[in-house]
Amino acid sequence: MTNPAGSFIWYELMTPDPEGAARFYGAVVGWTIAAHSDPGAPGGVDYRMIVRTGGGHAGGVLTLSADMIAGGARPGWLGYLYTPDVDAAIAAITADGGAVHMPAKDLPVGRMAMVADPQGAVFYVMAPIPPAGADNAAADAFSVTEAQHVRWNELATSDPDAAIAFYRKHFGWGQEGALDMGELGQYRFLQHGGDMIGAAMPLMEGIPAPTWTFYIGVDDIDRARGAVAANGGTITNEPMEIPGGEFAMNAIDPQGAVIGFVGPRKS
Incomplete structure (x- = not known):
């Protein structure tokens, strides 16, 4: 791999x-x-x-x-x-x-x-174990830019400093840059392998315990928002603009799994 x-x-x-x-x-x-x-x-x-x-x-x-x-x-x-x-x-x-x-x-x-x-x-x-004959294959479930891949990995944690130190030590991640969320604390960006892969932030109201949330890439955030609502999901945070000009939103799928979506606004 x-x-x-x-x-x-x-x-x-x-x-x-x-x-x-x-x-x-x-x-x-x-x-x-x-x-x-x-x-x-x-x-x-x-x-x-x-x-x-x-x-x-x-x-x-x-x-x-x-x-x-x-x-x-x-x-x-x-x-x-x-x-x-x-x-x-x-x-x-x-x-x-x-x-x-x-x-x-x-x-x-x-x-x-x-x-x-x-x-x-x-x-x-x-x-x-790579597929037979594909020893040099690369996993591509994560992509910084592509729709239908996970594009962002977000850690909400009770101790961001300790968590960042842990992932730095055991998985070689970096941490550079942050967004100031005021009273909510810092949204601290995580890097790995030359890419910005996600962020770590303090636990917020409604998040009972440390957890990872993953943001799946979509082709159009407004189309995706409509599809979430029309197919039994629950929007927990409406689409909001993020650095770079795209939009992210949070939802719960019909079975209860927390998930995020990220993509452009086309309309």
Whole structure:
């Protein structure tokens, strides 16, 4: 894999209703979510691929079973960070106050584990196995500019200074520049691999615990806003202009997963 270590390489939607999610994200983003579980998924797990209009995978959908929900799983999005050594990453993360939510396991696509940073924001670490004959492949679920990819990764955390230091140490991220939000604190930009990949900010009212929010690229923010409302979603923050002239908004999908969208205003 040619992505640098510490890159976001995959995104996963956890939902109890993959068919409903397919209708929603198809209308809002243009994705196709497979009608059936991927043949390579572990036995008993319903895991479906998200496919972009032009081809390629945008991520995956994990169907939450009744047992998963009884065990505390809830609808939401999680990101995967690339590490060449999952076990070493787990040891380092836990030594610095992080936690393991799902122990490391091997799947046909690679070795992975679900962890949390010291403030409690959850993510996966993964050492992927490239497809046969594609050892130099690069994961492209994240793109700074392209629609139907995740374009921005936003961390809301109880301790931005400590969180930034954690991701800097373990994943090689940088932090330069910020927007002053007044009494709400600083919106601090994060860099990795030469790109601005997202930001870290303090927890705000309505966000009960540290968490990642991902912003999916759309072709037209106003069209996407209409599609969210028309397909059972809830707008939590109306489109607002961001640096560079595009617009971002926040929503909750019909199954309860928090998500963001970003793109141009064409009308």
